[in-house]
Amino acid sequence: MNVMKNLCVILSEKGRIKLREMREKTFGSQLSASWETGIPQINISKWETGTCSPKFFTLRSYLGKLGLKRGFLGNKEYILGSKYNGFKLKKIKSNRLNPEMAYALGVLGPGDGYISGKYQLGLSAIDKEFVDYFQNCLENTFGLKCKRYISDKSITNYSNNPKRMYVVRLCSKSAVESLKKFKVSFRECEWRIPNVIFNSSDNCKSMYLRGIFDSQGFVIPTSKFMGVKIKNKEGIKQMQNLLRELSIDSYILKDKTVLQLSGHKNIALYGSIIGFIIKRKKKSLKKILGSYLQKHPTRKEVIEALPKMVELRKTNLSYRKIASITGIGRGSVGKRLQELGY
Incomplete structure (x- = not known):
């Protein structure tokens, strides 16, 4: 931490000198400097007089506004900045795949996660439990602290029922570079399963698939099937092959973008080997498995219940409601x- 403080002192002094030069030549007053750079006037005053220096990340932003771009800060300074939150930066090795990294890969491509530019992923x-688990996977894999916040979406042209989003x-440039070393695209239309997943343990394969199904999967309890929808025909075929390696049979619909699982054996295997992190999907999966354990009524029992079904139908009850009451x-x-x- 002493190294970090010394670094901030050095950078702050460089910025202070640059600020004074620019104010004398261009801005004039501190108020004008504030208007031109976007740095609060009170912070300019404290910075120039040395009564208070900005913290590392604020300082990095201010230096950029003064024209000292990111190239002004070397790699060593960025690494020290990553340690500022109390997390030690681990040496990332792309050839060491673990179950948590496999899950993160499934979420990032082709799932709901994203990689933006050269240094940002999320x-x-x-x-909430889905985002919590993804965050733990990133922090345990890379040894870095993630930023977390809640976004309350407003009503838009696309949604009249906005929901709270957990973000x-x-x-981390190192983290993004380590993921890109798998040499696959994380865009849904170009995505492919990394070769390292096919060559990994069954645990890593199942965690990778769990990340995809948590992101893109669906479960329909009433129809007793589940699946995943991805706009990538080649990627869907690779998923089918990966599921087959875990002894789970699946089929691809005609449009080549939907992969489905049905039948007690396949869905039970999915539940025991892969499963879900998301609670609502886990609950729906449990309903399907529970329905296979129910005793189905015989033909005789259906005929005996027929008078009651007619009576209930005359009260304008739906077929679904009648089925729930009679057990048929x-x-x-x-x-x-x-x-x-x-």
């Missing part, structure tokens, strides 16, 4: 009542 989602962001499947209820003209 995630914005409505599920996590990591600013919705399909059987609809078929029998339609045959009788109800």
